[in-house]
Amino acid sequence: MAERRLARQTGEQLLGSRAQLLKRVCLSGFDGLVEESFRVVGHRRSPEQYSVLASVREFLVRLQSEDDAGADRVFELVEGRPRMAGSAPWFSSALGALGVQVHFVGACGKPGCMHRAFAELEKRARVYPVAAPAYERVLEFGDERISFVDYRPWGEITWELVEERVGKAALRDLWAKAHLAAFPNWSRLTHLSLLWRRLLSELCPTSGAPRKLLLFDLGDLRHSTDADVLSAIKILQEFQACHDVVLSLNARESQTVARVLRLPRIGLDFAGAPSAAAALREKIGISTVVIHCPLYAAAADGEGEEGLECAHTAKPRTVLQAGDHFNAGFSAGRLLGWRARYCLQLGIACAGFYVRHAVSPSREELVRFLRAL
Numbered sequence: 001m002a003e004r005r006l007a008r009q010t011g012e013q014l015l016g017s018r019a020q021l022l023k024r025v026c027l028s029g030f031d032g033l034v035e036e037s038f039r040v041v042g043h044r045r046s047p048e049q050y051s052v053l054a055s056v057r058e059f060l061v062r063l064q065s066e067d068d069a070g071a072d073r074v075f076e077l078v079e080g081r082p083r084m085a086g087s088a089p090w091f092s093s094a095l096g097a098l099g100v101q102v103h104f105v106g107a108c109g110k111p112g113c114m115h116r117a118f119a120e121l122e123k124r125a126r127v128y129p130v131a132a133p134a135y136e137r138v139l140e141f142g143d144e145r146i147s148f149v150d151y152r153p154w155g156e157i158t159w160e161l162v163e164e165r166v167g168k169a170a171l172r173d174l175w176a177k178a179h180l181a182a183f184p185n186w187s188r189l190t191h192l193s194l195l196w197r198r199l200l201s202e203l204c205p206t207s208g209a210p211r212k213l214l215l216f217d218l219g220d221l222r223h224s225t226d227a228d229v230l231s232a233i234k235i236l237q238e239f240q241a242c243h244d245v246v247l248s249l250n251a252r253e254s255q256t257v258a259r260v261l262r263l264p265r266i267g268l269d270f271a272g273a274p275s276a277a278a279a280l281r282e283k284i285g286i287s288t289v290v291i292h293c294p295l296y297a298a299a300a301d302g303e304g305e306e307g308l309e310c311a312h313t314a315k316p317r318t319v320l321q322a323g324d325h326f327n328a329g330f331s332a333g334r335l336l337g338w339r340a341r342y343c344l345q346l347g348i349a350c351a352g353f354y355v356r357h358a359v360s361p362s363r364e365e366l367v368r369f370l371r372a373l
Helices: 002-015 018-023 056-068 087-097 116-122 152-156 159-166 168-177 192-202 226-240 251-260 273-284 322-335 340-357 363-372
Strands: 025-028 033-044 050-052 077-085 101-106 126-129 134-141 144-150 180-184 213-217 244-250 288-292 296-301 304-309
Touching (some): 002 304, 002 340, 002 363, 025 087, 025 168, 056 134, 077 087, 087 101, 087 322, 126 159, 134 152, 159 168, 180 192, 180 322, 192 226, 213 322, 226 244, 226 251, 244 273, 251 288, 273 288, 288 322, 296 340
Parallel strands (some): 025 180, 180 213, 244 288
Antiparallel strands (some): 033 050, 033 077, 288 296, 296 304
């Protein structure tokens, strides 16, 4: 009952927030990816009729049989579907759908030649292409996936390139006007730490400038060294000196950061997540730490710690980029000056709508969704 009441209260607050959200400005960057999904033909009966391999196990068995036969391993791919991917593009799409003025700077093509997969993003954000997107080819087997990704285009994204493609004056103006700046996917962007440091040295020292909300999402840390993670955290601490830093982590990432910071291991279940977020926040020394996963979300800030369970669905249409939608909802709440529990509820609802419908919700759709929880 308490959860339903909170959801409805959040919906009512969101209903009256249109004018406020329209005045809020966000700058986000810098990743961008085109994902193309295929199914693998198992048997073709005619040009129009074929069966597809139903599981990764079935694919591996077929792969082994091809190897045993000594023949070239050739598989026919069908149903290719290119789509926008990447943390910053989907975060921007979700936040723009709620009414915020979003400026996305990232890997979606060269100036004057943006990749068509990002056309939908252009309806919700002002887009500044600075580099070609990374490319991901996915083999789908029911609910299972095998991905092959080429991240090399992201290695081209440097501070100098961003200044060149956006323009020095325009970049400074975007930063000055932004109430929120969001920089996700640190682990995959080769030069993002250097970009952050240039932001600190070039744009943050403006005397008398108001404190911004800064959202950081470190991304998948499985291939990051402890030294690199500590270096990134050090930069977040430097940002906190002049802005309000929010670090958003999923459950696995929070465990990695806790280990790197030599914090005692805390069981990351619904009961322990708020305390874990509080311990991370105190150790790092930033404004807010958020931990989210499909079952719960928790946050710790200067007012205390909060945790909420997520509304689960047994039949999601997609789970990809759910975390980016959570971050967008949470950030929207923060831009409106809400307390952590309402921000968590808005983040959970934004992600929940997305996994059920595979599209970013508008403000009106999210209000109806919250009323129905």
